[in-house]
Amino acid sequence: MKLYQITHQIIDAQHQQVDETQLDKLEIDFRQKAVACAGVIKNFDSWVESIDNEIKRLKERKQVTLNKKERLKITCYKRYRKRVFNVSRKVPIGYQFDVPLSRWK
Numbered sequence: 001m002k003l004y005q006i007t008h009q010i011i012d013a014q015h016q017q018v019d020e021t022q023l024d025k026l027e028i029d030f031r032q033k034a035v036a037c038a039g040v041i042k043n044f045d046s047w048v049e050s051i052d053n054e055i056k057r058l059k060e061r062k063q064v065t066l067n068k069k070e071r072l073k074i075t076c077y078k079r080y081r082k083r084v085f086n087v088s089r090k091v092p093i094g095y096q097f098d099v100p101l102s103r104w105k
Helices: 003-016 021-083
Strands: none
Touching: 003 021
16 A cells, blocks of 8 residues: 555544544554655655766866876877987898898808
């Protein structure tokens, strides 16, 4: 039974002058249902708190990732401008040398 249904039954029982045992039973049902509802509300509170903590953690992780990205962009740009190193696919001509075939025999 739902909480509002129990409440309506209690009100109806009070107006109809029913037996006290039936009224006591309805009040016990009402208290049990109210305690159960309070437990569900506590669970929702803990879920909301855990979601807030997860949001906070993800925001921090996002900021760390953005900072890494910015540092990498700045570092790569400076290295490119300073020409700290060059990368090539082929060996430059000045570094190529011929080894006679007789040496490999």
